[in-house]
Amino acid sequence: MAPDLRVRLGNTELPNPVLTASGCASSGRELAQFIDVSKIGAVVTKSVMLAPRAGRPTPRMAETSSGMLNSIGLQGPGIDAFLQRDLPWLLSRGARAVVSIAGSTVDEYAELAARISDAAGVTALEVNISCPNVEHRGQVFACDPVDAGAVIEAVRARTRHDLPVFAKLSPDVTDIVAIARSCVSAGADGLSMINTLLGMAIDTETMRPALAGLTGGLSGPAIRPIAVRCIWQVRAALPDVPIIGMGGVMTGTDALELMLAGASMVSIGTAIFHDPSACTRILRELDEELARRGIGRVGQVIGAAHEIRGAVGPRIER
Amino acid sequence: MTASEHETESGPMQVRGTVLTVRQVDAYHAITIVAPGIAARFKPGQFVAVAVGGPDTSMLLRRAFSIHDVRPDHGGTVEFVFAADGRGTRWLAQRRARDLLDLAGPLGRPFPVPRDPVSCLLVGGGYGSAPLFALADRLRERRCSVDFLLGAASGDKVFGALTARRTGRSATITTVDGSLGVRGIVTDMLGQAIHEARTDVIYACGPMPMLRQVTALARRYDIPVQVAVEEAMACGVGVCMTCVLPVVGSDGITRMVRSCVDGPVFRGEQVRWDDVGTIPFDALGAPGWEPKVRRVPAAGHQAPKRADTSGGPVGSSPRASTPGSSDGASAKAETARRHGHGT
Numbered sequence: 001m002a003p004d005l006r007v008r009l010g011n012t013e014l015p016n017p018v019l020t021a022s023g024c025a026s027s028g029r030e031l032a033q034f035i036d037v038s039k040i041g042a043v044v045t046k047s048v049m050l051a052p053r054a055g056r057p058t059p060r061m062a063e064t065s066s067g068m069l070n071s072i073g074l075q076g077p078g079i080d081a082f083l084q085r086d087l088p089w090l091l092s093r094g095a096r097a098v099v100s101i102a103g104s105t106v107d108e109y110a111e112l113a114a115r116i117s118d119a120a121g122v123t124a125l126e127v128n129i130s131c132p133n134v135e136h137r138g139q140v141f142a143c144d145p146v147d148a149g150a151v152i153e154a155v156r157a158r159t160r161h162d163l164p165v166f167a168k169l170s171p172d173v174t175d176i177v178a179i180a181r182s183c184v185s186a187g188a189d190g191l192s193m194i195n196t197l198l199g200m201a202i203d204t205e206t207m208r209p210a211l212a213g214l215t216g217g218l219s220g221p222a223i224r225p226i227a228v229r230c231i232w233q234v235r236a237a238l239p240d241v242p243i244i245g246m247g248g249v250m251t252g253t254d255a256l257e258l259m260l261a262g263a264s265m266v267s268i269g270t271a272i273f274h275d276p277s278a279c280t281r282i283l284r285e286l287d288e289e290l291a292r293r294g295i296g297r298v299g300q301v302i303g304a305a306h307e308i309r310g311a312v313g314p315r316i317e318r
Numbered sequence: 319m320t321a322s323e324h325e326t327e328s329g330p331m332q333v334r335g336t337v338l339t340v341r342q343v344d345a346y347h348a349i350t351i352v353a354p355g356i357a358a359r360f361k362p363g364q365f366v367a368v369a370v371g372g373p374d375t376s377m378l379l380r381r382a383f384s385i386h387d388v389r390p391d392h393g394g395t396v397e398f399v400f401a402a403d404g405r406g407t408r409w410l411a412q413r414r415a416r417d418l419l420d421l422a423g424p425l426g427r428p429f430p431v432p433r434d435p436v437s438c439l440l441v442g443g444g445y446g447s448a449p450l451f452a453l454a455d456r457l458r459e460r461r462c463s464v465d466f467l468l469g470a471a472s473g474d475k476v477f478g479a480l481t482a483r484r485t486g487r488s489a490t491i492t493t494v495d496g497s498l499g500v501r502g503i504v505t506d507m508l509g510q511a512i513h514e515a516r517t518d519v520i521y522a523c524g525p526m527p528m529l530r531q532v533t534a535l536a537r538r539y540d541i542p543v544q545v546a547v548e549e550a551m552a553c554g555v556g557v558c559m560t561c562v563l564p565v566v567g568s569d570g571i572t573r574m575v576r577s578c579v580d581g582p583v584f585r586g587e588q589v590r591w592d593d594v595g596t597i598p599f600d601a602l603g604a605p606g607w608e609p610k611v612r613r614v615p616a617a618g619h620q621a622p623k624r625a626d627t628s629g630g631p632v633g634s635s636p637r638a639s640t641p642g643s644s645d646g647a648s649a650k651a652e653t654a655r656r657h658g659h660g661t
Contacts, residue, residue, distance in 0.1 A: 025557055026557045030555050030556035031555075033330055033331075034332050034422070034555070051603065052603035054601045054603035054605075054607070055559065055562070055597070056597070057595055057597050058549065058560070058561075058562060058594075059595075063379045066376040066378070067378065068379060070552075070558070072559045072560070075562065075574060078603070220378050221378075271378075272553070272557060273379060273380065273552050273557070274369060274375075275332075276332055276422055276557075277332055
């Protein structure tokens with residue numbers, strides 16, 4: 001019998017746990033040429049800001065071994081165009097929308113949360129806190145437990161009570177569990193992890209940085225072990241908090257690995273650039289992997305790697 | 319305007335196609351793949367995005383190549399041309415008949431073709447000429463006349479010189495080293511070619527500096543020009559936002575648009591060539607940009623700039639940028655140039 005892939009996200013039941021990752025699927029329209037966006041768990045839209053944004057200069061991308069660096073700079077149409085054009089299109093296709101928001105001040109995040117709350121049909125809010133905080137000398141919100149908590153608290157206060165708020169965490173921190181705890185105490189219903197890691201590449205022909213923005217976010221299978229470690233640590237510390245896992249998932253087995261570490265859902269990012277139909281392929285592969293193991297419900301594998309075998313449970317000290 | 323408006327039947331598709339042949343053509347490689355759906359939907363100027371490295375590849379980004387030709391055999395084949403000078407393109411050059419390749423296509427906005435039978439000049443740099451031959455066929459179907467102007471660093475890097483001579487009403491070849499045709503670069507000969515052919519429309523494909531100069535000269539002669547631009551891409555399908563460049567819309571507003579879905583073909587004068595690789599201060603959403611003050615400075619800024627471009631010493635500036643000569647460029651820069659000069 002085919003495994004039951006349904007998972008809960010807040011008050012919504014998703015048909016399966018495979019989502020797109022923010023920034024890798026735009027608002028779903030381009031991917032709809034290759035896949036049926038209503039068949040995957042949800043489309044997590046590219047982080048939207050209050051105003052239109054042109055982003056960073058080119059070159060914006062550099063391929064690295066089993067990964068890539070990007071420095072897009074959150075180019076986007078702004079919240080008005082998103083609500084008028086992109087979100088209605090996605091919902092008209094029968095897709096579930098998880099809307100990612102980004103801001104440079106706490107108030108911007110709160111304003112965005114209020115605007116999204118007023119729009120009907122959104123399944124969840126993902127708060128991209130890996131942005132520089134202009135009110136704190138450009139310190140990235142996600143790297144400071146107080147700043148991260150302040151954003152989530154403000155967002156939660158302005159978000160409709162039945163709309164789940166997920167905080168997207170950066171792995172570029174000393175103690176991701178501390179940030180996770182801070183977000184959850186501030187009212188986050190769940191956590192998304194991991195965002196890209198800050199990296200850099202230099203073109204040895206031109207002898208200059210490969211990216212116009214100098215540094216960029218590293219993604220792809222190169223970072224998957226870091227994602228597994230972060231998800232594992234947070235799941236161990238906060239076992240009741242749902243996690244959307246992401247970081248270098250290329251196959252159904254990779255998705256299964258993140259779920260075993262503790263993710264309830266898995267977002268597909270860089271794999272989409274390699275294969276525009278990656279989400280449906282990974283969904284099929286995950287289904288096959290579960291069936292092959294005789295697992296009836298996908299819920300059974302969430303965090304299953306934590307289950308104690310023998311006397312002492314595995315722990316990572318940090 | 320965007321290709322994303324139309325889906326499924328006319329839009330792109332993803333196929334695993336069987337390689338028919340890989341052959342060396344002078345300095346380049348041409349690969350032919352059985353891909354019926356892509357061949358049927360193809361319009362000249364469109365491209366394919368190809369996954370490289372096989373299963374479990376460490377090269378995650380697709381490489382984008384202009385489609386050179388489609389043929390009806392085996393239900394439909396697609397051919398593209400590339401220079402094997404990076405990790406991904408070397409892997410492609412090592413493919414053999416019956417290997418499988420994952421292609422997405424046809425992608426992007428094709429060359430628009432004129433309604434009336436007019437005189438068309440097709441300008442290509444390096445293997446940027448690859449998409450021009452399918453365009454030429456299409457134009458001749460419309461009873462347009464086709465003249466070619468092709469250039470490269472040396473004779474072996476002028477892709478399709480023979481075909482151009484055989485099929486074009488005229489064909490002018492330029493090489494930097496003088497090994498084929500006239501010594502020099504294509505833009506040296508552009509004025510003469512326009513005069514002799516009484517050109518009504520120019521189509522150009524090649525390195526960005528060439529496209530910029532072709533556009534400037536076309537403006538001087540007041541001839542419409544359609545260019546297929548070359549920008550580094552990661553996905554080719556419009557989701558990654560890597561391949562943007564500043565383009566002026568019909569409303570006069572500059573936007574950072576994706577060359578994969580809003581291009582690769584643009585009207586030459588829409589592209590802000592001086593600002594490629596930057597975010598112009600008056601672009602929609604640029605740092606400090608505000609909706610209220612947008613229009614006034616934008617108009618004041620653009621008018622003199624255009625005058626500079628068309629009135630400047632075009633064609634006499636030193637060549638940092640010889641068409642098709644950049645084959646020593648970094649392998650890292652290879653990722654997904656559309657027709658990959660120097661990649």
